[in-house]
Amino acid sequence: MSKKIANKAAWAIVITMLSVGAFYPFISPYNAADFSFRPLMDPSTAHLLGTDEMGHDLLSMLLAGFRITLTIALAAALISTFIGTVLAVACAYYKNWVDTVIVKLTELFIIVPEIVVLLFFAVLAKPGVYNTILAIALFSWSKVARIIRAKSITAIEKEKIQYTLLLKGSIWHVLIKMWRELYPAVATMFIFQCSKAAVYESTLAFFGIGDPLAITWGRMIRTALNYEGIFTGGAYLWYLLPPIACVCIFVVALSVLAYDFERE
Amino acid sequence: MFVSASDLHVLNTVLPEETFNSFKEYYAPEKPVAEQLAIYIKNLVRFDLGSSFYYKMPVAEIIAGRIGWTLLLSFVSISISALLGIPMGLNAARRGGRGGKYLLSCFMALQSLPVFVLAIVFQLLFCFKFHIFPSGGAYTLGMNANIIDLSVDVVKHSVLPVIILVLVELPPIFSLTYNVCARTKEEPYVEMARYFNLSDRLIKFKYVLKNSLPEILSKMNIQFLYAISGILFVEVVFSYPGIGTLLKVAASSRDYPLLQGILLITGFYGVVINLIFELIIKKVNPRF
Numbered sequence: 362m363s364k365k366i367a368n369k370a371a372w373a374i375v376i377t378m379l380s381v382g383a384f385y386p387f388i389s390p391y392n393a394a395d396f397s398f399r400p401l402m403d404p405s406t407a408h409l410l411g412t413d414e415m416g417h418d419l420l421s422m423l424l425a426g427f428r429i430t431l432t433i434a435l436a437a438a439l440i441s442t443f444i445g446t447v448l449a450v451a452c453a454y455y456k457n458w459v460d461t462v463i464v465k466l467t468e469l470f471i472i473v474p475e476i477v478v479l480l481f482f483a484v485l486a487k488p489g490v491y492n493t494i495l496a497i498a499l500f501s502w503s504k505v506a507r508i509i510r511a512k513s514i515t516a517i518e519k520e521k522i523q524y525t526l527l528l529k530g531s532i533w534h535v536l537i538k539m540w541r542e543l544y545p546a547v548a549t550m551f552i553f554q555c556s557k558a559a560v561y562e563s564t565l566a567f568f569g570i571g572d573p574l575a576i577t578w579g580r581m582i583r584t585a586l587n588y589e590g591i592f593t594g595g596a597y598l599w600y601l602l603p604p605i606a607c608v609c610i611f612v613v614a615l616s617v618l619a620y621d622f623e624r625e
Numbered sequence: 626m627f628v629s630a631s632d633l634h635v636l637n638t639v640l641p642e643e644t645f646n647s648f649k650e651y652y653a654p655e656k657p658v659a660e661q662l663a664i665y666i667k668n669l670v671r672f673d674l675g676s677s678f679y680y681k682m683p684v685a686e687i688i689a690g691r692i693g694w695t696l697l698l699s700f701v702s703i704s705i706s707a708l709l710g711i712p713m714g715l716n717a718a719r720r721g722g723r724g725g726k727y728l729l730s731c732f733m734a735l736q737s738l739p740v741f742v743l744a745i746v747f748q749l750l751f752c753f754k755f756h757i758f759p760s761g762g763a764y765t766l767g768m769n770a771n772i773i774d775l776s777v778d779v780v781k782h783s784v785l786p787v788i789i790l791v792l793v794e795l796p797p798i799f800s801l802t803y804n805v806c807a808r809t810k811e812e813p814y815v816e817m818a819r820y821f822n823l824s825d826r827l828i829k830f831k832y833v834l835k836n837s838l839p840e841i842l843s844k845m846n847i848q849f850l851y852a853i854s855g856i857l858f859v860e861v862v863f864s865y866p867g868i869g870t871l872l873k874v875a876a877s878s879r880d881y882p883l884l885q886g887i888l889l890i891t892g893f894y895g896v897v898i899n900l901i902f903e904l905i906i907k908k909v910n911p912r913f
Contacts, residue, residue, distance in 0.1 A: 472892060472899065473888065473891055474850065475854075476854045477872070484879055485881075560738075560739040563739055564741065564858065567861075568873055568877065605742050605745065608739065609738055612738060613737060613738070615737070616734055616737040617734070620733060
């Protein structure tokens with residue numbers, strides 16, 4: 362019973378967050394790029410979360426962060442899940458050396474942590490939202506590939522897929538035929554990748570890499586920590602903690618969902 | 626990393642001449658790629674990782690000066706998590722029921738949080754609100770004390786980073802032990818031991834733990850490798866003078882040779898850990 366409530370709450374949180382991201386211009390009190398307010402104001406009815414040291418309204422920035430952070434998370438997760446799934450099915454389809462090479466590649470990402478490789482390439486790339494998405498997507502598919510590979514190796518033995526192979530079906534035909542078997546695992550991995558991409562995005566921003574103009578939760582955390590007096594007054598309460606809370610709630614809600622999918 | 630002539634042109638405009646020249650000498654970008662690779666590998670064999678832009682020192686020297694702190698954090702935190710996680714997993718699996726599952730899902734949520742966020746919250750609470758622990762560094766700078774005071778100081782500075790790392794590393798070790806022991810518990814020889822009315826303690830250690838340990842150990846190397854990325858972020862938050870802070874500096878100042886050196890050293894760490902674990906597993910259980 363409690364599991365069901367947790368699941369429903371997680372869905373509600375994720376859907377609310379996505380709709381805030383989609384419709385934030387209608388609920389945002391000010392323009393997020395407007396820095397004409399008095400800097401470092403405490404929360405008041407005009408500015409519910411106060412203003413930062415530049416004079417931005419913090420609530421507007423937080424709401425704007427919903428859109429960019431969630432876009433990065435969804436897009437990167439979509440691409441990385443796709444790459445991982447195709448590579449995993451390729452393992453089962455071609456076997457032999459293709460399988461060996463892909464497995465070795467995923468092992469490489471265990472030996473060198475993804476985030477370190479990701480940081481390395483994100484520094485080399487031009488800063489920008491698209492490059493952040495690509496960097497996250499290109500270096501986080503290893504777990505998807507590992508898990509889907511195990512599923513596809515058992516799925517390919519099924520009769521209907523063996524028929525497709527007999528009829529010389531291409532890898533795409535096999536992927537389509539297998540979809541029904543793979544779908545639950547792929548959906549779980551997609552949710553998992555979303556949360557991982559959100560974590561990676563905030564980590565990159567925390568390291569000061571990525572688009573310096575895009576307002577994301579990670580960048581808000583970074584600028585809050587860069588501000589000298591963050592811990593001396595109460596400023597952390599409305600400056601640092603809201604973006605941290607957003608990241609945490611999003612990530613935990615997703616992991617609850619992924620966990621439920623996995624059990625089904 | 627192979628440098629093309631156009632990249633070099635960009636660097637030429639931003640770097641001081643001396644650094645630029647050493648960079649050029651190290652990578653030799655005017656030569657063909659195959660030759661660049663040969664030169665690079667030759668340099669690697671001699672432990673020459675090039676020269677950092679930011680520190681204007683050889684990369685190998687900088688990393689050698691910092692790696693001790695990172696290794697200290699990693700070994701202390703992993704030992705503590707293993708010593709806590711394995712008994713916890715074993716007991717939860719032995720008891721069965723709801724407790725273990727509940728703990729497991731709590732840990733799952735904890736595990737999905739970004740490490741640096743956890744570190745920031747802890748720093749906020751214990752350093753700036755309650756002033757229990759120092760907020761950063763590995764030791765008090767400029768302290769001119771004897772060895773005992775110094776070690777107390779080092780321990781004090783490392784308590785909070787280690788606690789956070791244990792929080793991050795404990796969940797995977799716990800769930801691994803829990804799953805493996807829960808499976809071992811169902812084995813026929815454990816059932817048999819129960820029919821013989823052997824004591825619970827004996828069954829727990831001699832039957833369940835002893836037979837689960839090889840499998841746990843064979844998967845522990847992955848925990849070691851995952852731990853390294855957590856350590857890097859915790860270090861950054863606490864400005865602990867290890868590889869992580871170095872990574873932060875290298876990333877924000879676009880110090881390519883240093884970044885590359887760090888990438889190589891983490892890869893090297895991974896390979897060494899894998900080798901060590903293979904040896905341990907061979908000793909514990911020749912079957913694997």
